Amino acid sequence: MSTTRHLVNRRRRLAAVAAERRGAAAPPRGPAGPDAPRADPDRLPATEDTGAHGVPDDTDPDGTTTDTTTTDDTSPDDTGADGTGTSEARRGRTSRENRGPGSGRMPRLRVGLPAALCTLTVLLGAFAAWAFGQAASLRDEPARQNTALTDIGRTSQVKGQIAEAVGAVFSYNYAATAKSEQAARTHLVGKAVQQQRDMLAQVRAQGPKQKLVLTTTVTDSGVEVLDGDRARLLIYADQSNTRTGTSQERTYAAAMFAVDAVRRDGTWRISAIDTFAQ
Template sequence: MSTTRHLVNRQRRLATVAAAERTATPPRRTGAPGSEPHRPEAAGDTAVTADPADSPDSGDLSGEPEKEPAAPRGWLPRPTIRLPAVLCALTVLLGVFAVWSFTAAAGLNSDAARSNTALTDISRTSEVKGQISEAVGAVFSYNYAATAKSDQAASTYLVGKAVQQHRDMLAEVRAQAPKQKLVLTTTVTESGVELLDGNRARLLVFADQSNTRTGKSEETTYAAAMFAVDAVRRGGSWRISAIDTFTR
């Protein structure tokens, strides 16, 4: 009798445990295509217990920090270059270059200012302006009936490469003058001394030109000109050594 009651109680306990396990089992999830379906753990399967040594929290519980493994011999750590340090170095270099450039430019300007006496030597400046204005008016005026005067002016006021430059500039006038009976007159209206250094000078010249044809019907045309001339002082007189018409 007691044996029968024992078996009945055991079956009840097993049924209660089975019902509890079914209630605690989570609903079956539908896996993605190709994934392995959930397989309930069968009776007799051995549960895998994680090794405490494999846990990231495991280790020496003494409170001492874990030491990193030592680097192998012959290994050198790679230096790390940080962007702020690079920018700081570039800023310093640019600053040094700017200071050097400013100092060099100031030195050059001061040297040029000391040698250029166009603003300080008033009498010399007036002298070169007057003589070069006269020279320009003479060499850039031409009369078909008095060509010797133009040639004399060129030999008097021109030196260096200005001789050939003047010849090239008046070549067309000389060719057309006899046929059209041309009279070219040049008058300097204003001039300024840009550089005056000893016996050298550079001037900016503004001039008016009139071109008159004295043939059957007299006709006169007017034009304005602007150019620069280099001048040198020889034998007490200023002469034109180069002509710059600002054309390339």
């Protein structure tokens, strides 16, 4: 803005000086009195930027022009030989004005961004490793491996086969003891074999004399744990004991116990019996 105004004032000053020289050399035109003002067609009219004689207000008595508009960005290097500012200087001033007061922080942000990304990457990697370890520990816990509520088909299979096994091994007929022994060999493995013998020892001892008939029927069962080929079930059963020796007598009793089961050759078998006795 200051350079443009300087050029305008300079051109006006040169035009005024040329007009004064032409007016001084030209003869007077027409009659005129001694006090009549002499008209000068080349003289510039007075404007807001010129004085009464058409000379810019910023013209000094010695004929030089002083730019009344000051700016901090004007320097000798910004003005060419023709008085116009170079494009490089103008672009430099524009870029400095557009950067604003906060532009000095940009280099620091460019340096800090890679460091922040590296830190975030390390944190995400550490979190992924921790999550993987937690998931592995959860998978290793026995409770997390229990599929009793998710594998409906296998849960139903183990319940049905163990209910049949309990009814067979805990039933006794004094007239068909071989059937009870065969049931024990078919449905029992491990320590459950000896446990069943101990539990029915008194029944076998008194069976021929009292003509005992023991019938066990499972009324309900629940699978506590189902982990691959191993399971644990809670059994509810009704037992009916009939004596037909001297007089027919029948008694009823309810039983509740737990059994551990294993799958052998596609069949679930009882491996342990828990009567909750101290």
